[in-house]
Amino acid sequence: MIPQDRLHQILQRFEFLEASMAQGTGDIVALGREYAELKPVVEQIRAYQTLVEDISEAEAMMADPEMKALAEEELPELKAKLPAAEEALQIALLPKDAADTGSAIVEIRPGTGGDEASLFAGDLLRMYQKFAEAKGWGFEIIELAETELGGIKEVVANIKGDGVFARMKFESGVHRVQRVPETESGGRIHTSAATVAVLPEAQDVDIEINANDIRIDTMRSSGAGGQHVNTTDSAVRITHIPTGIVVTSSEKSQHRNREIAMNVLKARLYDAERQKLHDERSSERKLQVGSGDRSERIRTYNFPQGRMTDHRINLTLYKLDQIMNGDLDEVIDALISDYQSSLLAEMEG
Numbered sequence: 379m380i381p382q383d384r385l386h387q388i389l390q391r392f393e394f395l396e397a398s399m400a401q402g403t404g405d406i407v408a409l410g411r412e413y414a415e416l417k418p419v420v421e422q423i424r425a426y427q428t429l430v431e432d433i434s435e436a437e438a439m440m441a442d443p444e445m446k447a448l449a450e451e452e453l454p455e456l457k458a459k460l461p462a463a464e465e466a467l468q469i470a471l472l473p474k475d476a477a478d479t480g481s482a483i484v485e486i487r488p489g490t491g492g493d494e495a496s497l498f499a500g501d502l503l504r505m506y507q508k509f510a511e512a513k514g515w516g517f518e519i520i521e522l523a524e525t526e527l528g529g530i531k532e533v534v535a536n537i538k539g540d541g542v543f544a545r546m547k548f549e550s551g552v553h554r555v556q557r558v559p560e561t562e563s564g565g566r567i568h569t570s571a572a573t574v575a576v577l578p579e580a581q582d583v584d585i586e587i588n589a590n591d592i593r594i595d596t597m598r599s600s601g602a603g604g605q606h607v608n609t610t611d612s613a614v615r616i617t618h619i620p621t622g623i624v625v626t627s628s629e630k631s632q633h634r635n636r637e638i639a640m641n642v643l644k645a646r647l648y649d650a651e652r653q654k655l656h657d658e659r660s661s662e663r664k665l666q667v668g669s670g671d672r673s674e675r676i677r678t679y680n681f682p683q684g685r686m687t688d689h690r691i692n693l694t695l696y697k698l699d700q701i702m703n704g705d706l707d708e709v710i711d712a713l714i715s716d717y718q719s720s721l722l723a724e725m726e727g
Contacts, residue, residue, distance in 0.1 A: 380467060385423050392420045422470040426463045432456050469718050477578030478544035483645045484535045484576050489552060491570020496529025498555045499572040503533050508704025515539030520638050521627060534642060543578045548713040550576045551676035567682060580648035593617045614639050691716045
């Protein structure tokens with residue numbers, strides 16, 4: 379059942395925002411952000427209301443002998459559109475994650491599997507980089523530690539753009555790979571893993587850090603991944619004393635390193651707060667997708683068979699080459715759809 383009073387409240391708020399922006403009153407940036415968030419919801423409301431009005435008019439036409447034939451033709455077509463319009467509106471009305479509209483910080487670390495796990499972590503980094511490029515998002519590597527074989531010990535990247543976190547947040551978890559390593563002479567398939575953590579980029583309004591709670595150390599930097607030597611003490615390490623979280627940045631500019639490290643620290647603290655809230659809610663309800671459990675094995679990439687399986691929704695795609703080249707939309711769309719269905723079922727229940 380569509381809550382009509384809520385639709386009325388949303389439309390009223392949207393009209394107020396339009397009028398305020400036209401008059402230049404209030405905080406234009408905040409008003410513009412709320413307006414942009416409400417606009418797609420309002421479009422769904424108006425499309426639904428137009429369809430309901432058209433059905434009502436067609437039913438009224440049935441009483442008119444001259445219009446009855448036309449109404450009999452139109453009415454079934456209009457009614458057939460109603461279930462899809464109702465579902466689209468219900469999805470638009472679902473509670474929004476405040477972090478969905480913003481950017482994200484992605485951390486990738488090798489898990490079990492030694493050198494092969496480190497190489498796979500590098501493959502995941504390139505996959506997300508290509509995905510971001512296809513979306514027109516900015517992609518900046520903040521911290522990178524590489525192995526001698528060209529794999530990755532750890533990487534932290536900032537993906538900037540509108541709605542990045544909404545698309546990327548389901549990537550958190552353990553990614554497993556099955557393939558024959560280049561170093562394997564016997565042709566045996568090895569299984570290894572890498573862990574991905576996707577954190578919402580925190581804004582200043584999201585998290586405040588007490589200056590007395592952090593310790594900032596400078597140290598000699600060898601540059602990202604040891605590619606160039608910087609003999610000045612420009613690298614920055616920030617320790618958040620209450621939680622023990624440690625963040626480092628090794629760009630050439632010490633000022634830039636402080637800024638980067640503080641942004642990552644804010645993201646981790648913001649994520650910790652969100653995880654705490656999520657855990658509290660999870661004691662009351664359990665959703666299959668988006669559980670946020672980063673120890674959960676979420677996906678397997680099987681190279682010999684050219685397939686990728688997402689275990690949360692039992693989705694298997696035989697297009698591994700395209701996926702590793704950043705073609706992630708099909709699996710992400712399926713994950714979002716499943717998550718929305720879970721929320722709808724929970725609300726109806």
